[in-house]
Amino acid sequence: MLVARYTLRAHRAAYLLGAGEESDDVVQEAFVKAFQHLSRFRTGEPFGPWLLRIVTNETRNLVRSRRRRAGLALRLGTAEPAGTAADAPADEVLAAERRTRLVAAVNTLPARERQVLVCRYFLELSEAETAQVLACPLGSVKSRTSRALNRLRGLLVPAPESRVPSG
Amino acid sequence: MADQTGWWSAVESELRALGHELEVPPASDLTAAVRQRLEGQGLQGKRLKGQAVRRHQGPDRWTGLFGRRRGWRPVLVVVAAFLVVLIATPQGRAAIAHVFRFAGVELRQGPEPSRSPAGGGSLPGERPMSLEQARRQAAFPILVPTVLGRPGRVLVSDGGRVVSLVYDHTPHGPVRVDEFAGRPDQIYFEKILHLASITEVRVNGTRGLWIKGPHEVVYITREGMTTTAPARLTTGNTLIWSTGQVTLRLEGNVGKAAALSIASSAR
Numbered sequence: 001m002l003v004a005r006y007t008l009r010a011h012r013a014a015y016l017l018g019a020g021e022e023s024d025d026v027v028q029e030a031f032v033k034a035f036q037h038l039s040r041f042r043t044g045e046p047f048g049p050w051l052l053r054i055v056t057n058e059t060r061n062l063v064r065s066r067r068r069r070a071g072l073a074l075r076l077g078t079a080e081p082a083g084t085a086a087d088a089p090a091d092e093v094l095a096a097e098r099r100t101r102l103v104a105a106v107n108t109l110p111a112r113e114r115q116v117l118v119c120r121y122f123l124e125l126s127e128a129e130t131a132q133v134l135a136c137p138l139g140s141v142k143s144r145t146s147r148a149l150n151r152l153r154g155l156l157v158p159a160p161e162s163r164v165p166s167g
Numbered sequence: 168m169a170d171q172t173g174w175w176s177a178v179e180s181e182l183r184a185l186g187h188e189l190e191v192p193p194a195s196d197l198t199a200a201v202r203q204r205l206e207g208q209g210l211q212g213k214r215l216k217g218q219a220v221r222r223h224q225g226p227d228r229w230t231g232l233f234g235r236r237r238g239w240r241p242v243l244v245v246v247a248a249f250l251v252v253l254i255a256t257p258q259g260r261a262a263i264a265h266v267f268r269f270a271g272v273e274l275r276q277g278p279e280p281s282r283s284p285a286g287g288g289s290l291p292g293e294r295p296m297s298l299e300q301a302r303r304q305a306a307f308p309i310l311v312p313t314v315l316g317r318p319g320r321v322l323v324s325d326g327g328r329v330v331s332l333v334y335d336h337t338p339h340g341p342v343r344v345d346e347f348a349g350r351p352d353q354i355y356f357e358k359i360l361h362l363a364s365i366t367e368v369r370v371n372g373t374r375g376l377w378i379k380g381p382h383e384v385v386y387i388t389r390e391g392m393t394t395t396a397p398a399r400l401t402t403g404n405t406l407i408w409s410t411g412q413v414t415l416r417l418e419g420n421v422g423k424a425a426a427l428s429i430a431s432s433a434r
Contacts (some may be wrong), residue, residue, distance in 0.1 A: 003198045008354065011194035024195045031201045077190040099185055102178075121179065122186035136395055149175050157174070 003031055006048065009123075010055050013133075018111075018116045019059045026062060030054040049125070052133045056115075063111075073107040076096065076100060105155040113148035116141055169384070208396065269376055270409035271347060271355045272416070273387070288388050290324035290331070297321065305330045307348035307413050310433040315342065329355060341402075342419035342429070349414040356416070358405075359383040368406070368423070368431045375408030377423055406430055 010030060014023040033054050076099060106117060119130040120141075126144075131138045178205055296320065302309050304327040311318065311332065318332035331343040347355045360382035367376045381401050403420035408430055415433060 003201050004275070007194050007197055012191050016189065016210050021192070023192070024197065027194070028197045028200055028204070031197060032204050035201070035205055075190045076185075095218070098181070099188065102181060102185055103189070106182075114312045117182060121182035122189060124183065124186065149178060152178060153171070153174055156178075 006031075006051055009048065010051055013052050013118075014055050014059050015125055016122050017056060017059045017115060018063050022062055026055060026058045029058050033058075049129045049132045052123070052125075052129075053135060056133050059133070074103055076103055101156060102152070105152050106135040108155065109148055109151060113151065114143050117148050120145060257317070269407060270349050270414040271353060272407055272414070273354045273357045273374075274376075275357070275359060290322075290329055291388070292326060293324040293331075294321050295320055295322055301330050305346075307346070309346060310410065310413055310415060311346065312429045312433045313416075314429055314432040318344075325386075330385075337419075339419055339421045340426055342417065342421060345416040345418070347414055349409045349412060352385045355414070357385045357387055358386070368408075368427060370406075370408040370427060371410075373409065375406060375413075376429070377426070378405040380404065 007027060009058060010027045011023050014026040014030075034051050042108060090104045106114060109117065115134060119125045119133055120127070125133060125137060127141050131141045134141070187393070203300045277391055298309070298311070298321050298351075301321045301323050304323050306327050309330050309332075315334050315337055318334040319335045322331040322333065323329075324331070331346045332346070334344075345356075354365050359376070360378060360380075364379045364382075366377045366379070368377045381403070382405075384399060384401055403418065404423070404426065406417045406421075406423075406426040408415055413431070417427075417430060421429070
């Protein structure tokens, strides 16, 4: 029951944090470790973040050992969301374009900043849960988040002078 | 600075929305693999560990990982005794056993329902609309059982993720049909029941499940969480089947033969 209930979340976390096609392996490993250390855990804390912390560790080990990052970029799903059929109005087309640019910008972030964004916004964890999952102080979560958002801003909002053609 | 704060909160909500649209491949059901690895370690020791995994994952995927893992052996010895307890106790088994999935529905063993059948138990964001409107909203093609004719009510829930056809008057009494995209990476409903009350059936040549008697049903959101909506008790019997693209769930005081004939008329 625990395995079934948490598999989808854990798998989603592993994939978005960079485990790629080895996400199932990472999650399996994380569950085995979680059960092995169940005695260490039972102190009333929620199981989800605790499991995600193991998933994050396993994913980091994997990424470190893999030495290649190709194919690990986040991608938008191919399925069109309901209501954006052929007659999609212009603002929806613009929104889709914006999402594509946003994904591309997130993909260029340094790993540590990207991980914080994945936890905070894609896995919808709180700052405290993110700190627990990434095993770092709460202050680091805050500072990495603001660095990441600033960097995104730099990538997505060009400075006014840079729009002027130099020639 | 005010401009920056505004941009931040805008991009934060954009990032949250983006999370729902990122591509994530389907997750495998790991229940059996995890159980086998824990049992393999706990009862037979470390020697069989690799083999237990290989049967599930193929020969090449784990050898690299195990080659790197030097800290395992001492830990295993300590942990083995604990695992034997985990596997041998009913609580331990319940945590990792008696679950299976069928076309977006998770079925697990549970106690006999004690609550009386709840009439409502509506799904999140449930809205009534015409069949035509529902077809535009739904994330999948809606099928209608032709022998029942046009549904009395059509309910679209959770942003088009689930569509329910409600027939208040049929020769079999009230009948409800829930439909959702048969995506392998998502669970839409969790059913808590006696696994003994399930029989496998064929609907138009594909596999289906016939569940006899009322049971608790819980809606599971996109993120894999149970909703705030309370679990409800089904009425009568349930038939679940899938066309590959769409999973359908028929519920009502319907006998098996009638349910199968309604199901095979879905177009």
